[in-house]
Amino acid sequence: MIPTRPRPPLLALALGALLLVAGCGSSDQAAKDRVRWAFTMPTSWDPVTSRTGADINTISLAYASLTRLNQAGEPEPALAQSWTYSKDGTALTFTLRPGLRFSDDSPLDAAAVKAFLDRGKAQKDSFLKAELQGIDRVTTDGPLRLTLHLARPDYQLPYVLAGRVGAVTSPGAARDPKRLALWPVGAGPFRMIEFTPESHAYFEKNPNYWDAANIHIRRMELTNSPDPSTLVAALLSGSIDVATRIPAHKVKEARERGLTVVIAPSLNAANVSINRNKPPFNDPRVVEALRYAFDRREFVQIVTDGIGAPTHQPFPPGYFAFDPQTETRWSYDPARARALLRAAGYGPGQLSLEIAANPQTADGGAEIAQAQLVRIGIKARIRVIPPGSSSWQSEVYVAKRPQLAVDGTIGRESPVQNLLATYGPAGIMNLSGPYAAPEFLAAVERVRRTPTDDPAYKARLHEAVRIAVAQSPSDYLYSAPWIVAARSRVKHLNLLPSQVRWEGVRVE
Amino acid sequence: MFKRLIASRSARPALAILAVVALLVALGPLLTPQDPLAQNPYALLEGPSARHWLGTDAFGRDVLSRLLAGSPVSILASLLSVAIGLVLGVVPGLLSVFLSRTFEWISLRLVDALMTLPFLVFAVAMTAMLGNGLGQAMFAVGILITPVFYRVGRAAALAVVNAEYVEAARLMGASTAFIIRRHVLAKVLPAVAVTTAAMTGACLSIVASLTFLGIGVVPPEPTWGGLLATDLTTLYERPYGPFAPGLLIVATVWAMNALADALRDLTAPPQEHWA
Numbered sequence: 001m002i003p004t005r006p007r008p009p010l011l012a013l014a015l016g017a018l019l020l021v022a023g024c025g026s027s028d029q030a031a032k033d034r035v036r037w038a039f040t041m042p043t044s045w046d047p048v049t050s051r052t053g054a055d056i057n058t059i060s061l062a063y064a065s066l067t068r069l070n071q072a073g074e075p076e077p078a079l080a081q082s083w084t085y086s087k088d089g090t091a092l093t094f095t096l097r098p099g100l101r102f103s104d105d106s107p108l109d110a111a112a113v114k115a116f117l118d119r120g121k122a123q124k125d126s127f128l129k130a131e132l133q134g135i136d137r138v139t140t141d142g143p144l145r146l147t148l149h150l151a152r153p154d155y156q157l158p159y160v161l162a163g164r165v166g167a168v169t170s171p172g173a174a175r176d177p178k179r180l181a182l183w184p185v186g187a188g189p190f191r192m193i194e195f196t197p198e199s200h201a202y203f204e205k206n207p208n209y210w211d212a213a214n215i216h217i218r219r220m221e222l223t224n225s226p227d228p229s230t231l232v233a234a235l236l237s238g239s240i241d242v243a244t245r246i247p248a249h250k251v252k253e254a255r256e257r258g259l260t261v262v263i264a265p266s267l268n269a270a271n272v273s274i275n276r277n278k279p280p281f282n283d284p285r286v287v288e289a290l291r292y293a294f295d296r297r298e299f300v301q302i303v304t305d306g307i308g309a310p311t312h313q314p315f316p317p318g319y320f321a322f323d324p325q326t327e328t329r330w331s332y333d334p335a336r337a338r339a340l341l342r343a344a345g346y347g348p349g350q351l352s353l354e355i356a357a358n359p360q361t362a363d364g365g366a367e368i369a370q371a372q373l374v375r376i377g378i379k380a381r382i383r384v385i386p387p388g389s390s391s392w393q394s395e396v397y398v399a400k401r402p403q404l405a406v407d408g409t410i411g412r413e414s415p416v417q418n419l420l421a422t423y424g425p426a427g428i429m430n431l432s433g434p435y436a437a438p439e440f441l442a443a444v445e446r447v448r449r450t451p452t453d454d455p456a457y458k459a460r461l462h463e464a465v466r467i468a469v470a471q472s473p474s475d476y477l478y479s480a481p482w483i484v485a486a487r488s489r490v491k492h493l494n495l496l497p498s499q500v501r502w503e504g505v506r507v508e
Numbered sequence: 509m510f511k512r513l514i515a516s517r518s519a520r521p522a523l524a525i526l527a528v529v530a531l532l533v534a535l536g537p538l539l540t541p542q543d544p545l546a547q548n549p550y551a552l553l554e555g556p557s558a559r560h561w562l563g564t565d566a567f568g569r570d571v572l573s574r575l576l577a578g579s580p581v582s583i584l585a586s587l588l589s590v591a592i593g594l595v596l597g598v599v600p601g602l603l604s605v606f607l608s609r610t611f612e613w614i615s616l617r618l619v620d621a622l623m624t625l626p627f628l629v630f631a632v633a634m635t636a637m638l639g640n641g642l643g644q645a646m647f648a649v650g651i652l653i654t655p656v657f658y659r660v661g662r663a664a665a666l667a668v669v670n671a672e673y674v675e676a677a678r679l680m681g682a683s684t685a686f687i688i689r690r691h692v693l694a695k696v697l698p699a700v701a702v703t704t705a706a707m708t709g710a711c712l713s714i715v716a717s718l719t720f721l722g723i724g725v726v727p728p729e730p731t732w733g734g735l736l737a738t739d740l741t742t743l744y745e746r747p748y749g750p751f752a753p754g755l756l757i758v759a760t761v762w763a764m765n766a767l768a769d770a771l772r773d774l775t776a777p778p779q780e781h782w783a
Binding site: 023225228229232246249250252253297298301302305357359364366368370374381383384386465487 | 545546547549550552553566567568636638722725726727740741742743744747
């Protein structure tokens, strides 16, 4: 009889190989459903202490808001499945979806929403106070209904609550706000699994998200955006899958090298923020001179490669809040600017300024502004604020130290909210804060009190924009669309004018 | 010495390059065909042409004009660093041999400490602390090259401190300052000259690296390193962009190193040869 070799080792080898193949398959699957997104880390992972409007793009990975905006910029149900105003507009009642849960598995009910709004109003370091000040108190009526009792009618709230202001946090996690600033616990599309400040944040899909069926990404890896010059190379190498805000002059290269480039309407608008609390801008003639100093077409050409649009207001042409009349009030007129400066006592070369520039935008806006100021006889020196996720916010938005800063807005969910962020007394982008003209505040109040389906709404909104721009020393320069580049395997990018969203995005 | 340098085959091309560089430093800003800061939004990233010999950058500025205008800053900044390193290094290096043991010990430990600091990180920290200016960055670089000069000065002084003529001078009541001036400096200078030439090349590379990173120079001021950095952001559109600033940096650094080699050859004591 011929001896046979023992079978078990062969069997073990076969089983091992099978497991190895299965393992590879699972790893491939994980890589397939993973998206690596290059953006910027938020100033805080807690919506209450987050300091800037751009943060909504990243904190909305972990948080869902009470409402959300559609492509037209109108609010639609999110955590709240419906809402109604009282007849006089001073009470807004939300009905939540049943069975909502936070990513820590605690229930998201009316009490949790009330706790969040109360915290936003009361917490010492809250950056939501200004936006919540119109809410007198919040009452609950059962687990799914809550009513916001307002000090005066405010029909903007369903818009406002689509952003950070409505990004409800888990009450349990909010007991430790310092930890919440580093580790979000919300009810958004993803839940955090790893975070290294100033570097990266990793998320996995949150099965508790109310719209989880529309999330087709299993793992989201958020990284700080690399240098703009290397974004296309990073996409081609596969180290990132999606890059938001690629420089306009990189569009051609990205397309020619096989990447998907999406150019979509956005609320991004750049400005020269001016501080009227610092000389020489305490002289209205100098402020007026700068109204005529900037050639907006040059900014559009150089920074956006011609795909942006000149604007004197924080809204792009085509957006419902955009006021056409504002655009005709000032034009580029360096001779007039020089004459105004002479009248203020500044001959050519006698006025020196410092321009604060943000290294993270690095789009050359400060250099263009400087060159244009030279044309009207102003010597301007650029001071680059040191990089870091919060240094610009601390220096410019909180301390308001610069005389002049080249800045911009990424937009807000509500046009009134955007106006107040730029021009309001507590607006982070109001470098002249707390200054805000009473007539501007009155105009904003009229808009708030007007239902958005009222025929007078648009006219009142445009009037508020006109007054806002006229009373502020700052000058808006141009608006720019979203320019997002992605590897071809990422499909159906979901770009709202005010937010990057991930519902419906697929990875193939 | 200069005649011998001119006669040296290895020094001649280096001197020729350095003469051109010196010309750029002295006359560069006067030779610019256009305003180096003038932007033209309708001539962005153009290739070389009769109007723009080296093309235009992302702001429509003439690259040749920026290269010429940036020459003095790029070179003088490295010379400034070397001057700082020379003064702060050689003098304590000489004194460490002649002054008390306490001074020697403290200065040696300070030099050891300086040698542990990484160049770029220290320069970045200094500009963060003192403000982002070329002076601040160059001061930081000057401090960091101090140990090199300290060691050269000290080594040369140690070589002569026990010489009989120094001993004799000391016995005749000569002061330390006199001894250094009369007997030591002559021995130290050749070594210092070689080190200065080598360190100027090294500092030019460091200055280029710092300005490449946006440290020390504020936009839109042109520098060779800064031009290299902006050219890298538009490499796809202007692949030849980094060539001109890169060539200037490489040629100048090579010339300084070649000059240092030639100086060393000329000043080194004759070697004994055995048949």
